[in-house]
Amino acid sequence: MSGAIRLRDVTLSHDRHPAVHHISGEFAPGSLTAIVGPNGAGKTTLLRAIAGLHPVDEGRIERPARIALLPQMSALDRGFPISCLDVAMLGHWRRCGAFGAIAPAGRAQAEAALEAVGLGGLSRRPVGSLSAGQFQRLLFARLLVQDAPVILLDEPFNAVDARTAADLLRLVHRWHGQGRTVVAVLHDLELVRREFPETLLLARDPVAWCGTEEALAASNRLRARMMAEGWDEAAAACDRAA
Numbered sequence: 001m002s003g004a005i006r007l008r009d010v011t012l013s014h015d016r017h018p019a020v021h022h023i024s025g026e027f028a029p030g031s032l033t034a035i036v037g038p039n040g041a042g043k044t045t046l047l048r049a050i051a052g053l054h055p056v057d058e059g060r061i062e063r064p065a066r067i068a069l070l071p072q073m074s075a076l077d078r079g080f081p082i083s084c085l086d087v088a089m090l091g092h093w094r095r096c097g098a099f100g101a102i103a104p105a106g107r108a109q110a111e112a113a114l115e116a117v118g119l120g121g122l123s124r125r126p127v128g129s130l131s132a133g134q135f136q137r138l139l140f141a142r143l144l145v146q147d148a149p150v151i152l153l154d155e156p157f158n159a160v161d162a163r164t165a166a167d168l169l170r171l172v173h174r175w176h177g178q179g180r181t182v183v184a185v186l187h188d189l190e191l192v193r194r195e196f197p198e199t200l201l202l203a204r205d206p207v208a209w210c211g212t213e214e215a216l217a218a219s220n221r222l223r224a225r226m227m228a229e230g231w232d233e234a235a236a237a238c239d240r241a242a
């Protein structure tokens with residue numbers, strides 16, 4: 001699988017207020033990387049830009065055509081009247097289009113994905129009736145169906161219990177073992193130290209992007225915190241010369 005993502009001097013903003021500044025680097029094919037940093041550091045914005053869902057102000061992002069994104073659970077409307085199987089089958093959307101017919105094999109694949117995340121008996125259940133943990137399992141089932149070489153996860157273990165987190169983490173390691181490129185925004189630094197070999201520490205500017213132990217050294221974490229304390233939320237558009 002060719003899952004390299006290259007950032008070339010990338011700057012991102014919201015309404016011309018800078019969110020991520022001049023970041024360059026590569027998520028190597030097959031790497032497993034955590035993105036960490038203070039609240040408002042630009043982590044979600046960066047992930048969405050890599051997925052092609054947020055415009056790039058300056059610089060360039062090079063990425064494979066097929067990328068799967070797990071958005072933050074809080075960003076999703078769970079009141080939509082569709083079943084678990086329908087949501088899992090949405091993973092075929094890129095290949096079939098919104099109104100394309102999904103072959104029986106595609107349906108079987110979605111059923112198998114539900115089984116793999118522990119929702120085997122819940123195909124027909126409306127998504128609105130799921131617990132937070134079951135809903136996150138369902139979104140992982142959709143990722144399984146998407147079968148993309150790059151998988152982006154935004155706070156995948158938020159609001160789920162320890163058992164669900166452990167099950168979902170096993171899937172993350174399975175994807176890594178299959179050679180996919182996996183990038184996850186996380187806040188639990190102990191989990192990152194234990195499970196993620198590479199880390200990008202972001203505080204709008206990149207603070208460190210390397211092996212996890214080195215990236216999370218006390219000096220880097222202090223620098224990120226000091227940078228966050230100095231943020232001006234109303235800063236104007238990025239001016240590198242300033």
Ligand SMILES: Nc1ncnc2c1ncn2[C@@H]1O[C@H](COP(=O)(O)OP(=O)(O)OP(=O)(O)O)[C@@H](O)[C@H]1O
Pocket residue numbers: 014015018019037038039040041042043044045046233
């Ligand atoms: N839709 C939006 N409109 C305007 N500003 C936004 C929007 N989304 C994010 N921002 C701002 O962009 C900056 C980066 O936000 P982002 O959500 O990317 O940070 P984050 O590191 O993911 O934060 P957290 O850890 O709190 O989820 C913040 O200052 C935030 O207020």
